[in-house]
Amino acid sequence: MSVVVKTSAIKTVRAVTFACLAFAVAFAAAPASAQDMELKIIAPAAPGGGWDQTARSIQQVLIAEKLARNAQVINIPGAGGTVGLAQFVTGAKGDGHQLMVNGFVMMGAILRNKSPVSLSQITPIARITEETQIMVVPANSPIKNAKDLAEAVKKDVAKVTFAGGSAGGVDHIMAALFVGAVGADASKVNYVAFSGGGESLAAILGGKVTAGISGVSEYEGQIKAGKLRAIGVTSPKRLPGVDVPTFKEQGIDLVLTNWRSVFAPPGLNDAQKKALGDVVAKMVKTNGWKEVLKAKGWDDAYLAGDDFAKFLTAEQARVTAVMKTVGLVK
Template identity: 40%
Template sequence: MTRSTRWKAPAPFASFGRAIRRGIGGAVLVAAVGCAGMAQAQQVTVTIPAAPGGGWDNTARMTMQTLQKEKLVTGGIQFVNKGGGVGIIGLTDFVRNNKGNDNGLMFMGVIMLSSILTNRSAITMDDVAPLARLTREYNAVAVPADSPIKTSADLVAELKKDPGAFAVGGSGVGTVDHLTMALIAKTQGIPANKLNFIAFSGGEIVPALVGGKIKAAVSGLSELYPLAKAGRIRLVAVTSDNRLPGVDIPTLKEAGLDVSVSNWRGVVGAPGMSEAARKEWIGRFETMAKSPEWAAALEKQGMENAYLGGEAFSAFIASENKNWQGLLKEAGLVN
């Protein structure tokens, strides 16, 4: 029967047809809701391009725990730590093994951008789906608890004596950690290539510092501050412009060193992630970023809420790439 016939069903048939349509419509609605719930309940694979215990690892686990507490993720979560190459090995593994995975996530940050530049990686941020910038924090310069170095002036004095003999640890060549030391050295007229900078993966830097393998370390404040409060290490300075609330540690600028560097972290989706899934994940992170649970988690870790989602985050990454090329050249870390 075509529309043109305009056949009118008798009352019994018409009411029966309406009942059938309501049943079908209800079934479709239930199916749609069920599919959305299934997508949310599926296992999420979270790649962390670093060893356990470091900044990326802590941020990833804190974020996913908050999503679960807020019931924004209800399925299982598999964490995959792939350290090495200052994030490049993890990035490569993520891109190769998660194509089209709507529940494939990778945590990353500014360190990865600089690593891509300094290593001239063939795989870049163009190969993933940016979802959200989540946190921002500043670095701290740390020394062993029994070190004679107590201030930035002491640090500079030791550095100037013999840069090659002053071993400093960080997360990798060209990272925020390395850049911090390179800029400190620059204020003293010391070329970056004269520094004895030793790269560590994930949470290895703290044992190296406590064990005396290095004389100083540069890493995220959230990673180092709890250890300083416990008396295991001493924090000499932070890389913020001004002293941070609740953190009684002087800045490098207070010591006359014109150095200010921040470290942000975020999350990206798998290559080929569907647009629907991308929007859904961005929505989850945006909701989480506004929650009291997230605010409490950030305060506990000494991090700032730096949420930026979707296309704004993509534009931010492009801008950061340009900025970092300039900074790395200024520090003599790339040509």
Template identity: 30%
Template sequence: MYRRRFLVLALGLLAAGGCDGGRGTHTPVAGRLTVVAPAARGQGWDRAARALAMVMIGEGMARTVEVSDQPGSLGAAALGSFAAVRGPFTREGRLLLTGMPMIAGVEIANAASVVDSTTPLARLVGDWAALVVSSGSHLRTFEDFAAALRRDPAEPTVGGRMEGGSDHVLYGMIGKCLGVDTRLLDYAGYSGGTEAEQALYDGRVTALLGSARSFVPGIAAGRLRPLVVSSGERIDGIDAPTLMELDVRLEYTDWCGVLGPRGMSSEDRDAAVALCDRLDASPRWRAVCAANGWNRVYLSGEDFRQWLVTETGRTREVLNDLGLLSTFGTSCWGSCVHRPYM
């Protein structure tokens, strides 16, 4: 039995989607709305922003919606360009997509936290992760992987998306759960899934962490073997246990949410949260989520702000354990590692 508990709730990174239909009949919440995406066009959060824009226009939530791409630095570049309020939200609204990579990027840059730099509005969706190996790997189960990690934390090399991003953070959380020295973990970040998978097939990495959905084709073709998934329940199409089943008290999903500019008035904040509420309740949005396998776990307003404070502190601690922070001024903001079993 694994002897440590580390309970994490983190929710989701969007992908693109679309659906048809006429405009909604409600009065628009915003006139001209700009959605800032911390990604290059056609990648990651850009696709998320365009999905949001499509649904908002389709439901008549705003008269016009423009997507502005601001890639670089794990989202820190987009945050830096997301200045204070320009005008009333109902006339010229601005939203910034955020998620775990941005939270981590800001901490690594030793900049002001996302909570302090913006007005948190809502958490939207998530994407479960999976740990996979090549079909010819000597690691048959997650227990095999965990045993190798305990023998020598630096021996298995795990690949995933960029260093300091959500996959890297998850690896640190798993290592912490298993009681290993997380500073010794060997992680290789790649710019894309194809490059990461090739590194696995070439033997340059031992295993991959990433979006469970992205591994389904390789699993179905017999090229990849899933060892474990990070969801609370098993995932259709992936024959692997959850971390929770294996007594690793960790549930994790790459999360995505939206922020407003710093200094929003209470009236503008209420209007922006109302827009998010309408988005989450939208039949179009729910259809897009269902079609793309996104996990809708909605949280808005003050509840989201408080959750984000806790999540930022938890992320900061893991990044420090991984040796990615130059300074570490706080130990935790009230939600860290649960102690060993009673």
């Protein structure tokens, strides 16, 4: 017995099949609703540092505020974050359920390590925090304020040593900016890099260096204990509850913050970008996030969209110029 299938029936079956496939593809690419969202948050550094703390704070708040069903932090340390950046570029393409924490320090690391990947290859979502930098000297130092340090730098820049974190990082850049701002040769800045905050603190307290540089919260305990003297902060105005003059009010044009941000992978569609952007925008408005900022000593620096893109361009130009000046980039 032969079976005759009408052409119209075949076309109908094909149409239904293609419609189902299209729906499945669209569903896979579509962002989940906030409460159903599962995220991977990449911290391109070892546990314990600023990027790791930021990633885990985001994880904590997203779950507590029911903005995501689950959030997992993955640490990928190495080369100032550029190892994690490279893996993010190649391994997370098109994945609308991943975010990576990065910031000011990564800009310098990309240049210094001649990274084959850059921030331009991933999707900017928002700047979320910033931390004001502070400069300190030992309590028994003859340097009482930023003007005293400026005079010492102008007299002999090579004899003034600055201690801070990794070479090319925000502390190093701040030292170079200070030297240049007071009229000395920034290319001759005498900077001693330490891998950990404890090592640099010991060098400062022991009088092995002239001054130390870090985030305000890093030295807060030693300042209150009277072991360190703060001589200036890099905010444009005095910080609430911090009795330290700004560099600007002491006549030195130095404003700088160690900002942190979140990026998404490359290759996202508009719906995926919007979903991730909306989640971050909602998170920074929660009481949970405000409590994190207060506890960590971070400032709310939320900036998204075109304004964030313009900010990134300006910061890239500034970091590149400073690193060329100090000889870290040719």
